[in-house]
Amino acid sequence: MARPTEAIIDRQALRDNLALVQTLAADGKTMPMVKANAYGHGAIEVSKALSDVAPAFGVACIEEALVLRDVGIKQPILLLEGTFSADEVSIAAENNFWLMVENDKQKNALLRSSLKQPINIWLGVDTGMHRLGFNSNSINKHYRDLSSSNNVANNIVLASHFSCADNIGNPHTRRQIDYFQQCLSTLDNSFGRKTDWSLANSAAVLAWPETHGSWQRPGYMIYGNSPFNEPQHQAAKLTPAMTFQSAVISIREIDAGESVGYTANWTAKRRSTIATITAGYGDGYPRQAPNGTPVLINGHRCPLVGRVSMDMITIDVTDLPAISIGDHAILWGPSLSVNDIAARCNTIGYELITQLSQRVPRRYIN
Numbered sequence: 001m002a003r004p005t006e007a008i009i010d011r012q013a014l015r016d017n018l019a020l021v022q023t024l025a026a027d028g029k030t031m032p033m034v035k036a037n038a039y040g041h042g043a044i045e046v047s048k049a050l051s052d053v054a055p056a057f058g059v060a061c062i063e064e065a066l067v068l069r070d071v072g073i074k075q076p077i078l079l080l081e082g083t084f085s086a087d088e089v090s091i092a093a094e095n096n097f098w099l100m101v102e103n104d105k106q107k108n109a110l111l112r113s114s115l116k117q118p119i120n121i122w123l124g125v126d127t128g129m130h131r132l133g134f135n136s137n138s139i140n141k142h143y144r145d146l147s148s149s150n151n152v153a154n155n156i157v158l159a160s161h162f163s164c165a166d167n168i169g170n171p172h173t174r175r176q177i178d179y180f181q182q183c184l185s186t187l188d189n190s191f192g193r194k195t196d197w198s199l200a201n202s203a204a205v206l207a208w209p210e211t212h213g214s215w216q217r218p219g220y221m222i223y224g225n226s227p228f229n230e231p232q233h234q235a236a237k238l239t240p241a242m243t244f245q246s247a248v249i250s251i252r253e254i255d256a257g258e259s260v261g262y263t264a265n266w267t268a269k270r271r272s273t274i275a276t277i278t279a280g281y282g283d284g285y286p287r288q289a290p291n292g293t294p295v296l297i298n299g300h301r302c303p304l305v306g307r308v309s310m311d312m313i314t315i316d317v318t319d320l321p322a323i324s325i326g327d328h329a330i331l332w333g334p335s336l337s338v339n340d341i342a343a344r345c346n347t348i349g350y351e352l353i354t355q356l357s358q359r360v361p362r363r364y365i366n
């Protein structure tokens with residue numbers, strides 16, 4: 001008998017969520033983001049589950065891409081941050097990894113390499129996030145330098161990233177789109193061709209149709225979660241792929257006035273039944289979760305009470321009709337949104353799923 005804490009990952013949910021992207025942005029291609037261990041879901045298994053339907057994958061760095069090649073993933077893999085050192089260029093070329101090029105150092109490393117086969121390039125333009133990418137007024141020059149190199153394959157993709165697309169009313173996204181479109185039409189006019197382009201993350205796939213380009217780059221929505229704080233009609237069609245679950249391992253009655261857990265930060269106002277669940281911050285359940293954070297015990301919402309420990313949490317189950325050791329607990333999943341848990345912890349669901357620790361076995365279904 002093993003510790004009952006695990007994450008169930010529903011492969012069919014991943015495929016359905018990807019199909020939603022493809023329905024919404026039917027003219028382009030969908031590149032699921034599988035960086036950071038596929039947002040905690042397991043990059044190898046997620047990539048395998050999507051390999052029949054995804055034409056390419058996106059990761060942060062070459063180390064993540066090599067893991068996928070080693071297990072036989074055949075698709076091109078885009079390195080979203082490009083290369084960190086010149087020696088990565090030839091490894092990328094040999095492995096059919098695509099490179100984001102977003103600064104002079106990366107560009108020069110690429111141009112100076114002697115490659116046996118050309119590499120597919122995504123040219124990053126900074127449209128207002130001010131994190132990565134070239135300034136738009138230098139894009140024509142970079143495009144020309146790259147497209148005239150034998151190291152670079154045809155069809156350079158112009159790409160940028162949004163900073164606020166999850167905030168539907170935010171005018172910053174409009175400005176980024178306008179800026180990008182200007183840059184794109186300047187390129188098209190200068191080089192007399194239609195340039196491939198990519199803008200859309202999950203929020204843009206769902207709520208900004210004008211950002212749907214040659215390639216979409218959704219991450220969070222592939223895992224079935226909404227990037228928005230408020231309800232959104234397309235996001236409502238997503239199915240969370242991860243269920244983080246555990247079980248009751250101890251039950252006790254305490255008197256009113258008794259406190260629970262480290263720092264004794266919760267005190268019972270009535271005689272209470274406390275159930276201990278074997279999952280804690282060592283598993284990725286956030287330590288900042290306050291008293292009252294919901295946990296589903298046998299399908300009923302019950303409040304967390306007391307501080308989250310490394311390996312356990314404590315739940316007030318006084319109002320449940322019955323409770324036994326071994327009873328089922330869901331920490332987040334399709335019936336308890338990870339976004340709701342995250343909001344109570346002053347973070348975002350992205351962080352919670354990505355930080356699910358290695359100790360939690362992932363069990364793949366469907």
Ligand SMILES: Cc1ncc(COP(=O)(O)O)c(C=O)c1O
Nearest residue numbers: 033080161201202217218219220
């Ligand atoms: C460049 C880039 N594209 C796409 C994504 C996917 O974003 P999301 O998970 O919000 O869809 C990310 C995520 O951080 C990113 O950095």
